[in-house]
Amino acid sequence: MTSGGDTGLAGLAETLRHFAEERDWQQFHTPKNLAMALAGEVGELLAEFQWLTPDESARVMTDPEHGARVRAELGDVVIYLTRLADLLGVDLVEAATDKLAEAARRYPAETARGTATRARHA
Amino acid sequence: MTSGGDTGLAGLAETLRHFAEERDWQQFHTPKNLAMALAGEVGELLAEFQWLTPDESARVMTDPEHGARVRAELGDVVIYLTRLADLLGVDLVEAATDKLAEAARRYPAETARGTATRARHA
Amino acid sequence: MTSGGDTGLAGLAETLRHFAEERDWQQFHTPKNLAMALAGEVGELLAEFQWLTPDESARVMTDPEHGARVRAELGDVVIYLTRLADLLGVDLVEAATDKLAEAARRYPAETARGTATRARHA
Amino acid sequence: MTSGGDTGLAGLAETLRHFAEERDWQQFHTPKNLAMALAGEVGELLAEFQWLTPDESARVMTDPEHGARVRAELGDVVIYLTRLADLLGVDLVEAATDKLAEAARRYPAETARGTATRARHA
Numbered sequence: 293m294t295s296g297g298d299t300g301l302a303g304l305a306e307t308l309r310h311f312a313e314e315r316d317w318q319q320f321h322t323p324k325n326l327a328m329a330l331a332g333e334v335g336e337l338l339a340e341f342q343w344l345t346p347d348e349s350a351r352v353m354t355d356p357e358h359g360a361r362v363r364a365e366l367g368d369v370v371i372y373l374t375r376l377a378d379l380l381g382v383d384l385v386e387a388a389t390d391k392l393a394e395a396a397r398r399y400p401a402e403t404a405r406g407t408a409t410r411a412r413h414a
Numbered sequence: 415m416t417s418g419g420d421t422g423l424a425g426l427a428e429t430l431r432h433f434a435e436e437r438d439w440q441q442f443h444t445p446k447n448l449a450m451a452l453a454g455e456v457g458e459l460l461a462e463f464q465w466l467t468p469d470e471s472a473r474v475m476t477d478p479e480h481g482a483r484v485r486a487e488l489g490d491v492v493i494y495l496t497r498l499a500d501l502l503g504v505d506l507v508e509a510a511t512d513k514l515a516e517a518a519r520r521y522p523a524e525t526a527r528g529t530a531t532r533a534r535h536a
Numbered sequence: 537m538t539s540g541g542d543t544g545l546a547g548l549a550e551t552l553r554h555f556a557e558e559r560d561w562q563q564f565h566t567p568k569n570l571a572m573a574l575a576g577e578v579g580e581l582l583a584e585f586q587w588l589t590p591d592e593s594a595r596v597m598t599d600p601e602h603g604a605r606v607r608a609e610l611g612d613v614v615i616y617l618t619r620l621a622d623l624l625g626v627d628l629v630e631a632a633t634d635k636l637a638e639a640a641r642r643y644p645a646e647t648a649r650g651t652a653t654r655a656r657h658a
Numbered sequence: 659m660t661s662g663g664d665t666g667l668a669g670l671a672e673t674l675r676h677f678a679e680e681r682d683w684q685q686f687h688t689p690k691n692l693a694m695a696l697a698g699e700v701g702e703l704l705a706e707f708q709w710l711t712p713d714e715s716a717r718v719m720t721d722p723e724h725g726a727r728v729r730a731e732l733g734d735v736v737i738y739l740t741r742l743a744d745l746l747g748v749d750l751v752e753a754a755t756d757k758l759a760e761a762a763r764r765y766p767a768e769t770a771r772g773t774a775t776r777a778r779h780a
Contacts, residue, residue: 585689
């Protein structure tokens with residue numbers, strides 16, 4: 293499906309808003325609760341990788357069943373992240389772009405090459 | 415800035431790929447490691463909400479300093495999530511749209527109204 | 537059962553070590569993997585609280601079924617935390633006591649009364 | 659210090675209760691909030707391991723500075739976990755022992771040897 297790519301995050305946010313309204317779930321969707329739900333889904337994503345070696349994790353999508361579970365967990369993460377950002381009025385790509393610009397200043401390419409402590413920060 | 419909205423997640427993924435290559439960080443960016451980094455950033459996001467009441471969390475962006483911290487944490491979350499999805503070859507919006515279609519089948523609007531146990535699933 | 541209280545964390549650590557050896561699971565039990573497993577279980581614990589109001593969360597154990605799920609998730613968290621600390625050679629209660637002594641110095645009772653920003657730190 | 663080992667988790671729980679009362683922090687210490695704080699600290703623990711290989715993670719305590727950070731993060735995790743369990747009236751070692759007994763039934767040593775999918779469950 294390309295519709296996802298076409299509408300992007302803004303379209304997804306609108307769909308999620310409608311989805312919650314239809315079910316009268318806005319009452320549960322406070323930023324606090326949605327941050328918890330996001331963390332819960334990220335925990336399920338971690339569980340898909342926890343016993344894999346780094347190399348195995350790089351090949352996880354070649355296993356159809358495991359790959360489908362990883363993709364589904366990523367979908368859940370995006371759902372709660374997008375819903376949370378919509379409620380907060382934050383543009384996720386802009387927020388990421390600003391953080392990346394900050395990281396670029398802190399870790400110039402020429403000095404940060406191949407150092408894990410740096411890798412943490414972007 | 416509108417560039418974020420224009421290029422969207424695909425543009426961000428490409429920028430992040432370039433950012434990692436310039437710093438020779440691909441060696442650290444296995445899906446396993448990136449899932450951990452994502453979870454670490456989500457933990458920092460949770461910390462911004464943990465002592466707030468649900469109502470306070472709904473007003474968090476009205477506090478310029480606290481709001482800026484929340485936006486910055488969301489940016490970090492998106493950076494690692496986008497980098498992880500790029501390595502796995504997953505379209506995040508499509509993965510979310512597919513999960514949402516599944517949730518719509520499981521929880522028809524007419525039967526799921528206002529029930530928290532349902533709210534968990536979308 | 538009181539044996540839990542009697543043997544305490546040290547007894548549990550020994551039981552878990554034996555449990556892993558019997559199943560040849562030491563190969564999977566690196567600190568990195570166990571930290572991920574711990575985070576995954578904490579995510580499941582969060583999911584039990586995410587749609588509850590703070591007041592509802594304070595009464596969660598009065599619901600036999602929900603309370604049993606919370607207790608079971610806490611059990612999973614303790615299993616991985618104890619296994620991780622055993623591999624690292626860290627005494628969990630001592631590590632907590634040291635952190636608490638530090639917090640007591642940073643936040644003297646007389647000055648820290650009732651402030652949420654402080655509450656974060658212990 | 660051996661006091662930690664002597665008093666164990668029960669002593670720590672009592673100390674934490676007193677610590678919160680002195681600072682009037684009980685108002686913030688709902689199970690929901692403490693579960694979030696626990697997850698936030700586990701996120702910081704993950705961050706200490708995210709760029710390490712599994713082998714490097716097994717040697718982390720040999721680096722005095724990194725080892726001290728890991729031990730401190732474990733201390734924070736135990737503080738919130740113990741405080742949460744105290745409020746819920748759950749004996750953590752008993753809850754873990756019960757979960758482990760369940761895992762022992764589900765994964766008999768003779769059939770579960772060396773299988774990662776099993777390793778997830780204890």
